[in-house]
Amino acid sequence: MKNIFSWSSLEIDHKNVFLEHLPPRGFLSCEYSFANLFLWGDSYPVEWGLWREKLVLYSLPQDYLFLPEHENCAPEELEELSRIAREEGKSGNIFFLKEDYVASRKSLLENRFILEYHRDYADYIYRSEKLAHLKGAKLAKRRNQINQFYKNNRHVRCISLHPELYAEYTPLLERWTRGKKTYEASQIAEERKALCRAFRFYEALGLQGLVLYAGNHVAGLSIFSKCNDDFGLVHFEKADIRYSGAYQVVNKEVAKILETQCPYINREQDLGIPGLRHAKESYLPDHLLGTYFLYPKKSN
Secondary structure, eight states, X not given: OOOSSOOEEOOGGGHHHHHTTSOSSSOOOGGGOHHHHHHTTTTSXXXXXXXXXXXXXXXXXXXXXXXXXXGGSOHHHHHHHHHHHHHTTSOOOEEEEEHHHHHHTHHHHHTTEEEEEOGGGOEEEEEHHHHHHOOSGGGHHHHHHHHHHHHHOSXXXXXXXXXXXXXXXXXXXXXXXXXXXXXXXXXXXXXXXXXXXXXXXXXXXXXXXXXEEETTEEEEEEEEEEOSSSEEEEEEEEEOTTSTTHHXXXXXXXXXXXXXXXXXXXXXXXXXXXHHHHHHHHTOOSEEEXXXXXXXXXXX
């Protein structure tokens, strides 16, 4: 086993180097968000390196490569990178390639890799304006849920999240955890770690946040960020299920903020979870950002 080029563990100080390799416009999978990768780094550590002046990421626990600049790579370059990774003892698998990229090079890629489309990892892309205003008959149910929330609760406020008030938000997070009966304990622990990182590195990561109050109670919160001039990304969205309509209010209020910053919002993936897929589809996404996984053929 030999190392062809050096790998570095992803740290907060690498943010600027990382961002230099992300496009200023266009859509990217949430998997390429520096904030996401860093926030979940305790549970899903990532290493990075530069190859031919392109950023290459490597998931340690899941043993795959992914490249935010893959659209600038020819299929033969991906084949070479995969071979180099296998010489280092890695799988050589390359994940999260855009559907459009694969479609335009499919025959060339199929000569080198086994291609798999993964619907569960498609990102939901919405127009910020649509989520901020919820116009039209198809979104009437969402508007009604929001109206019901305001009717049932007094002294409603939506204000900016303050990371130093983490203790004030903890009861909401505890209630949210208790409501997730189908989650594995390990999944809940991983998300709590990521949330703790979000509060600790809030400013360094350029995060934004919103908190929904019903009276003196925290009914919901969201943590999000602007990724580039075209889209923002929602990292976390939590609500107290005792407050019907709280999720819908948080969703809309976040969209109203991001509407002034970027025309689209990426609300991440559904991971094949039926309830989550139904909820995301009910908001009528503008499109899905499809993704492919590439597995090297054994003969290569």
